[in-house]
Amino acid sequence: MSRGEAEAIIQVQVEKLIKKYENIVAVRDLSLDIYTGEILVIVGPSGCGKSTLLSCIAGLEKPDNGNIIIDGEPVFSKERNLFKLPEERNIGMVFQNYALWPHKTVYDNIAYPLKIRNIKKDKVKSEVRRLLDIVRLYGKENRYPHELSGGEQQRVALARALVMNPKVLLLDEPLSSLDAKLREKMQYEIKGLQKDMGIAIIHVTHDQNEAMAMADRIAVMKDGELVQWGTPKEIYECPQTQFVANFVGKANIIDGVVERYGDKKKIVFAGGYIMREADIDGDIGSHVLLSVRPENISLSKDKGAVKGRVAGVNYRGNTMEYRILVDDIHLMVETSSNELYAKGDIVGCEFHKINIVK
Amino acid sequence: MDLKIFLRKNKGLKKHTKRLRSPLEVVILLILGVLIGSFILYPFVILVMKSFGLSLDGGAFSLEGYKRIIRDTYNYTALRNTLYVASGVTVLTSILGGALGWIVARTDYAYKRFTKILVFLNFIIPSYIVAIAWIEFFGRNGYLSRILYKIFGLSNYNMRPYSLEAVIIVMSVHLYPLVFMAITNALRKTDSSLEDAAVISGASRLKAAMTITLPLVMPSFISIGLLIFSRTIANFGVPAVLALPVGEEVLTTRIYSSLTNLDFQLVTALSIFLVMISGGIFLLSNLLLKRKGFTMITGHSKKPRLIELGKHKKTLTTCVFIFHILTTMIPLASVLIASFLKRWGLSLEIKHFTLNNYLLLFRHEIIIRAFGNSIFYGLTAATIAACVGVGVSYISHKTNIKGKKIIELIASLPMAFPNIVLAVAAALTWIKQPLKLYGTEWIIIVTYIALFIPISIKNIGGLMQNQDASLEKAARASGASRIKGFVDITLPLTMPGIKSGWILGFLIALREIPISLLLYSSGKETIGVMLFGIQSNTYGLEMTSTLAVVIIVLTVIGNILIGKIGNVKRGGGGNHTSTS
Numbered sequence: 001m002s003r004g005e006a007e008a009i010i011q012v013q014v015e016k017l018i019k020k021y022e023n024i025v026a027v028r029d030l031s032l033d034i035y036t037g038e039i040l041v042i043v044g045p046s047g048c049g050k051s052t053l054l055s056c057i058a059g060l061e062k063p064d065n066g067n068i069i070i071d072g073e074p075v076f077s078k079e080r081n082l083f084k085l086p087e088e089r090n091i092g093m094v095f096q097n098y099a100l101w102p103h104k105t106v107y108d109n110i111a112y113p114l115k116i117r118n119i120k121k122d123k124v125k126s127e128v129r130r131l132l133d134i135v136r137l138y139g140k141e142n143r144y145p146h147e148l149s150g151g152e153q154q155r156v157a158l159a160r161a162l163v164m165n166p167k168v169l170l171l172d173e174p175l176s177s178l179d180a181k182l183r184e185k186m187q188y189e190i191k192g193l194q195k196d197m198g199i200a201i202i203h204v205t206h207d208q209n210e211a212m213a214m215a216d217r218i219a220v221m222k223d224g225e226l227v228q229w230g231t232p233k234e235i236y237e238c239p240q241t242q243f244v245a246n247f248v249g250k251a252n253i254i255d256g257v258v259e260r261y262g263d264k265k266k267i268v269f270a271g272g273y274i275m276r277e278a279d280i281d282g283d284i285g286s287h288v289l290l291s292v293r294p295e296n297i298s299l300s301k302d303k304g305a306v307k308g309r310v311a312g313v314n315y316r317g318n319t320m321e322y323r324i325l326v327d328d329i330h331l332m333v334e335t336s337s338n339e340l341y342a343k344g345d346i347v348g349c350e351f352h353k354i355n356i357v358k
Numbered sequence: 359m360d361l362k363i364f365l366r367k368n369k370g371l372k373k374h375t376k377r378l379r380s381p382l383e384v385v386i387l388l389i390l391g392v393l394i395g396s397f398i399l400y401p402f403v404i405l406v407m408k409s410f411g412l413s414l415d416g417g418a419f420s421l422e423g424y425k426r427i428i429r430d431t432y433n434y435t436a437l438r439n440t441l442y443v444a445s446g447v448t449v450l451t452s453i454l455g456g457a458l459g460w461i462v463a464r465t466d467y468a469y470k471r472f473t474k475i476l477v478f479l480n481f482i483i484p485s486y487i488v489a490i491a492w493i494e495f496f497g498r499n500g501y502l503s504r505i506l507y508k509i510f511g512l513s514n515y516n517m518r519p520y521s522l523e524a525v526i527i528v529m530s531v532h533l534y535p536l537v538f539m540a541i542t543n544a545l546r547k548t549d550s551s552l553e554d555a556a557v558i559s560g561a562s563r564l565k566a567a568m569t570i571t572l573p574l575v576m577p578s579f580i581s582i583g584l585l586i587f588s589r590t591i592a593n594f595g596v597p598a599v600l601a602l603p604v605g606e607e608v609l610t611t612r613i614y615s616s617l618t619n620l621d622f623q624l625v626t627a628l629s630i631f632l633v634m635i636s637g638g639i640f641l642l643s644n645l646l647l648k649r650k651g652f653t654m655i656t657g658h659s660k661k662p663r664l665i666e667l668g669k670h671k672k673t674l675t676t677c678v679f680i681f682h683i684l685t686t687m688i689p690l691a692s693v694l695i696a697s698f699l700k701r702w703g704l705s706l707e708i709k710h711f712t713l714n715n716y717l718l719l720f721r722h723e724i725i726i727r728a729f730g731n732s733i734f735y736g737l738t739a740a741t742i743a744a745c746v747g748v749g750v751s752y753i754s755h756k757t758n759i760k761g762k763k764i765i766e767l768i769a770s771l772p773m774a775f776p777n778i779v780l781a782v783a784a785a786l787t788w789i790k791q792p793l794k795l796y797g798t799e800w801i802i803i804v805t806y807i808a809l810f811i812p813i814s815i816k817n818i819g820g821l822m823q824n825q826d827a828s829l830e831k832a833a834r835a836s837g838a839s840r841i842k843g844f845v846d847i848t849l850p851l852t853m854p855g856i857k858s859g860w861i862l863g864f865l866i867a868l869r870e871i872p873i874s875l876l877l878y879s880s881g882k883e884t885i886g887v888m889l890f891g892i893q894s895n896t897y898g899l900e901m902t903s904t905l906a907v908v909i910i911v912l913t914v915i916g917n918i919l920i921g922k923i924g925n926v927k928r929g930g931g932g933n934h935t936s937t938s
Binding site: 058059060061085087090091092093095096097100101102112113116117160164 | 557
C-alpha cells in the first residue's frame with residue numbers, strides 16, 4: 001500500500017475525520033495520507049462524500065471531528081478546537097464549474113490571489129505572466145471567461161489555483177464538463193504540470209477511467225468511508241470488495257462454493273471448478289464471492305471446467321465481447337478478435353486472476 | 359375600411375399578409391390595429407398635442423406648459439419633492455430589501471418561509487392602505503399617542519404624521535419587497551463557488567463578498583433601484599393622503615390639483631414630463647438588464663453554502679422580527695383594529711368595538727354598487743386586454759410579420775405611464791366626439807384596457823415564447839389548419855396567463871385610485887373611489903379601514919389563486935398589482 005519510498009513526505013494528513021449534515025453522515029471516521037509529489041485520486045459514486053472530504057481539506061466546511069494536517073501544520077483539530085479558515089491554508093483549488101469570476105478578465109482572475117495579499121504590481125505582473133506561460137494562455141489575458149473555450153477556461157482556473165505556489169492542489173471534478181478528447185488531453189497536461197511543480201494533488205472524480213489515467217494512487221470511497229486504496233494496478237487487479245470490483249472496471253461477480261481438493265480446497269461454480277488449490281479461509285461447503293475481469297476468462301471448445309452457452313456476441317474492433325450463459329448467470333467475457341464463436345455455441349470457460357471479494 | 363383598399367394602400371403589409379394563409383388572420387391583425395390604435399396610440403397623441411397647445415380642432419403651437427414647469431414655483435417645488443421622495447425611497451428600499459434578501463439567500467437564518475410570506479404580504483397590500491395605517495398609528499388620535507399616554511402619561515404628543523418623509527417611509531414599506539425579490543433571485547443565480555474560489559485564493563469572507571458577489575449582483579441592484587424610483591414617481595395615493603394635507607406636492611398630486619383648475623396645458627405638460635422621466639428610467643433599466651449578462655459559466659451548480667451566523671444568529675433574528683413587526687404587523691393590526699371601532703377616535707376599550715362596520719359595508723348601496731362596478735370594469739377590461747395580448751404575442755412570437763416589434767412596443771407603451779397620466783389622457787380624449795365616453799363607465803373600462811394590455815402581453819407573451827415552435831408544427835403535421843392548431847395547442851397552453859390576467863384585472867380594479875377618481879361619474883364609482891373618499895362627515899377612518907380589510911382579504915385570495923394557476927412569472931403581472 002505504501003509508495004515503497006522511504007523518503008516519501010506526507011503532505012496532507014487526514015485523521016479520523018467526521019463530517020455530518022444534520023442527520024446525514026457525509027464522511028465517517030476517515031483517515032488518509034497524501035504524499036508530496038503524488039496524485040491521489042478519490043473516486044466514488046456521487047453522494048459518497050468525496051467532495052465533502054475535499055471541502056473539509058480546503059476549509060470550506062468545518063468537520064465535526066478528527067484532525068487535518070497540511071504541510072506539517074495542523075489546520076483542523078477537534079481536540080485543540082483549531083480551525084484554520086480557507087484563506088489561511090495556502091492551497092490551490094479548481095472547482096467543478098471552474099468558478100471563474102465572470103466580471104474579471106483572465107488576467108484579473110489569475111492575479112486575484114496575489115492582489116488580495118497586497119503583492120507589488122511588478123511581481124503580480126511577472127507571476128501572472130509566468131502562469132500564463134505554463135498554461136499556454138499567453139495573449140488571452142484580456143479576454144473574459146465566457147470568451148474562452150472550455151479547455152481554456154479550465155486552464156485559467158488551473159493557473160489561478162497555482163499562482164501562489166501551493167503545496168497542495170485540490171481538484172473537484174474539474175474535467176467532468178469537457179468532452180472526451182479534451183478531457184484526455186487535460187489529464188496529460190495536469191499530470192505534466194504536477195511533475196514539473198512537484199506538488200501534491202488530490203483529485204476527486206466519479207469517472208473511474210480518469211482515475212486510472214491520472215492517479216499515482218486511487219482511494220475508493222463509498223457512503224463516507226474509504227473502502228480500498230492503492231495503486232491503480234492494485235485496485236484493478238486485486239479489488240477487495242464487490243463494490244470496488246464493479247466500480248473500477250468491469251467485473252463478473254460469481255458465487256462459488258468451497259470444496260475439498262485433496263488436502264487443499266477448490267472453489268466450484270456451476271458444476272465445474274474455477275480455482276484449484278485455493279488458499280482460502282472458508283470452511284468446506286461455504287459460499288464465497290469471486291470477482292473476475294472479463295478479459296481474465298478464456299474460452300475454448302474443449303477445455304475449461306465450467307461449460308456455458310454463447311448468448312450474445314459483440315464485435316469491438318480489437319476485441320470480442322461475449323455473453324456466456326452459465327446456469328442462469330450471464331458472464332462477460334472479452335477475448336481477442338480472432339477467437340470467434342457463434343451464438344448458441346457451447347464453450348468451456350477458464351478463469352485466471354480471480355479475487356475473493358466481500 | 360374596406361380590406362382591399364387597405365391592402366392596396368399598404369403595399370408592405372400586403373406583401374406580408376400574402377404570407378399569411380387565411381384572410382381571417384388579416385382580419386385579426388386589423389382588429390388588433392384598431393384596438394391598439396384607438397385605446398393606446400390615439401390618447402397618447404392627444405396628450406402630446408395638448409401639451410403643445412394643439413388639439414384636433416387646431417390651436418397654436420406653444421411651449422408654455424413646459425416653460426411653466428420650471429418657472430412656476432409650485433411646479434418646480436413639486437418636481438423637487440418628487441425627486442426627493444423617489445431618491446429617499448430608492449435608498450431606503452435598497453438597504454432594507456438588500457439586507458433582508460442577503461440574509462434569506464445566503465445565511466442560515468432559520469425563519470425563511472415566514473419572512474418570505476410577510477414580505478409577499480407587504481408586496482400585495484396596496485400602498486394607499488399602508489398610508490391609512492400610518493395615519494392611524496402616528497396620527498394625533500392614533501395608537502402611538504394613546505400608548506404613550508397610557509404608559510408614560512404623555513399628553514403632549516405632537517408628532518406630525520403628514521410629511522414627505524412619511525411618504526418615503528410608507529412607500530418604502532410598500533416597495534422594499536421588489537428589492538428583496540430581485541436580490542434573492544440574483545444571489546440564487548450567483549454560484550456560491552465563485553465566492554468560495556475567492557476565499558481559497560486568500561480573501562476573507564467579507565472581502566470575497568465585496569469583490570466578487572457584490573459586483574455580480576450590482577446590475578440587478580441598479581435596475582431594480584430604477585424601477586423603484588419610477589414606481590415612486592408614478593404613485594398618487596400615498597402623497598395625496600400623506601403630503602397634500604400639509605401643502606407638500608409632488609408631480610402626480612400637482613397634476614391632480616391642476617386638473618381641478620382646468621389648466622389643461624399645464625396638466626398635459628406635467629404628464630408628458632412625468633412620462634419622460636419614467637420612460638427614460640424604463641429604457642435605462644432595460645439597457646442595464648440587457649448588459650447585465652455576465653455570462654455565468656456553470657457546470658453543475660451546487661446548493662449554495664450558507665454562511666453560519668453563529669453567535670450573531672439571535673441578534674439578527676430579533677432584528678428581522680422587529681422589522682416585520684414594524685412593516686407588516688403594525689400596519690395590518692392598525693387597519694384591523696380600526697375596522698372594529700364604532701367610530702375612529704374612540705379609545706380602545708371593549709365597549710367601543712363592534713362588528714357593525716362590516717354589516718354596514720355590505721348593506722351600503724353605493725359600496726355594493728362600487729364592488730359590482732370594480733368587478734365588471736376589471737373583468738371586462740381584462741378580457742379585452744387578454745384578446746389583444748394573445749394577438750400581439752402571437753404576432754411577435756409565432757409569425758415573422760415585419761413591424762411586429764413596433765406593434766409590441768406601442769402596445770406596451772402604457773407601461774411607462776403613471777396611472778394618473780393614463781387618466782388625464784383618457785379624460786382629454788374621450789370627452790368629446792367622435793367617441794364621447796365621458797360620463798359613462800366605458801371611459802374607465804377603456805383606460806383599464808390600456809393599463810392591462812402591457813401586463814397581458816408580458817404574461818401571455820412569456821408563456822408563448824417558452825412554447826416550442828414544434829408543438830404547433832406537430833399539430834399542422836397531424837392535419838390541423840393554422841387556426842385549428844392555434845386553438846387546439848397554443849391557446850390552451852397560454853390559458854394560465856389569461857386566467858391570471860383576469861384575477862390581476864380584478865385585483866387592480868379593486869385598489870386602483872387615480873384612474874377611477876378622475877374619470878368616474880355618479881353611479882359609476884369604484885372601490886378605489888370609495889376608499890379614497892368614504893371618509894366624510896358620516897364615516898370616519900373606521901369605514902375606510904373596514905373597506906381596506908376587505909380589499910386585503912380579497913387580494914390575498916386572488917394572489918393565492920394566481921399562485922395556484924402557476925406557470926406565470928410573478929414579476930410580470932405582480933409588478934403592476936400594486937400600482938396605485
